Amino acid sequence: MLVPLAIRCFRDPQTFAANATATCWTDLLQQARSLGLTAQLHALFARHQLLQSLPETVQKHFAWGWRYYQKQRGSLFYELMQLEPFLGQADYPCLLLKGAAYQALGLTVSEGRLYSDIDLLVRRPQLTDCKDKLFFAGFFEPAISAYDKHFYLELSHENPPLYHVKRGTALDLHFALFPLAGRKKLNTELVFASASKIAGSCLQVPNLSYLYIHAAIHFFWQEEQHKLVKDLIDLDLLYGQLAEQNLLLQLLNDAQQFGALEPTVNTLLLVQSLFKRALPAEVTAKLVNSPYRRDVARALVLWQLGSGVRARLAGSLWYLRGYHHKMHWRALLRHVWVKGKLAWQQRHQPG
């Protein structure tokens, strides 16, 4: 199996740097730019104190990426500061998710990681009130069709995206971690129970377990193919911090209670095989004997990391499988029917 350069690099940066040819570096810089990983590579080599020993051109590109990341990180903190006075009035928990949460906690995975939007989680009954507060902070919801609105609120796991009227910042307001149409029976209340306050802020963050579980769900139960490498690197870095803090058994326990053991087990197995991580014996034993192992699904991931016909075929199957997870077949059929009908009506309406 041909492992992508970026994964080989994160697996063992020292060996990679020692053996990489000029062509290899050119290809890595290219991959990193496409995946938005340049600044993360800068952080990786800096953590391993290898930055100064890298070829000059590589250092130059990493510095480009780092400069861009610093600007993004500044913008993210600025946006969070702008939210404080409005969400500070809320008498319910508002949790940061994904990139914003990694950054707020200062996790290793946040070093050099770019973000495209801010993800916020509130309980479903508080969604409208939170939206009202965000409205006064300058966020608005662009007009969408009645069906799309229904889709977001009843079948998805978030409100339609909100945008800041002046700065254009995108904000996703979640009320669950996974689309409701997937009928996964996930206990979102446990995420709130795990959360802790960010010092000096009204915002909260889920604990490390739930941050991993969330990343695992969005990796293993979805259809997207273009971010697989980036998501795997996120998972590996989150895994690293869980392992450091001896929280892997806690992770499996949390995943079971939450209802997402399948993505957690399989992403851990992928991290183990792709990044050559030595999992603790008791964790390995649990993974080996787990009824939630999905060998075919993991094979599809590995095949997609390659190229050619097999990768394309695996990608197509992954796409179908992702939708199967995100939408129960009855919801999917109804969705396809309604969207098709609306598109037909739009094309054939008079005038």
Next chain:
Amino acid sequence: MAFFSLHTPPFSVRIDTDSPTLFNDLSVLYPPEILLQSPCIKHIYDFHIDYKRRFAGKSRPYHFRTGSEHFRMADANQLIPTFEWGLNWCVSAYQQQYLAIHAAVLEKNGRALIMPAPPGSGKSTLCALLMLRGWRLLSDEMCLIDPASGQLQPYVRPVSLKNASIDVIEQYHPEIKVFHRTPDTEKGTVAYLRPSDSSWQGANVCAKPAWIVFPAYQAAAESVAVFTMPKADTLLYLAQNSFNYAVFAAQGFSLLSQLVENTESYRLEYSDTEQMLECVEQILC
């Protein structure tokens, strides 16, 4: 032809194409020490460009891509303009080493002239004519400011001429050959001028900024009129026309402030190109 490479300081590019003509077409614009028939095995390239047909068939367009990012498609007769625009896109979108402004830059006697201006203002025409009068071309498209020194880094590439400016150059310099005249592009007819030998020779030599001139061709205006630009206006215009001012944040503001403080800024309205050139050289030199 599969791989070849382009070494235009400060950036190098590896190109993978299935076009049988692209390399030869580029070889009339770039000298052989810049455009290499095969990439150097020991060189790490800044950008890899994929410029291929995605499906077989002579009428199929070429796709200009870097990594997974698609820039644009080009018919076979528009390969060169799309290549040149694509290269500009790579640099303007991804490099964060220099503060980059959309402007032409030339140098004479160690002092550099920056010409930021919107399309249609006569920037490229003026740039080409000054180069043909002995000024060293640093770039006709991108002013790269080194944040460490405040000096201007050359990025020498062929001068892109559009529509009427092609005729102006041919009228003033009938001895100069204009290459790859391509009609019906999205910018109208475009053609390219080779940088002068001194420009290629100085491709690694930075220059100190001395003047900022905003040219504005106005057919109905006086033959030439020069106005001093307020420094605050100049700074705002440069910031608005920068590709990465926001990324440089406070350092970007400081760099532009220094640039504007240490240079003279003018707005130059003209309808007579010959008089305008004389005026420019008189004021600046």
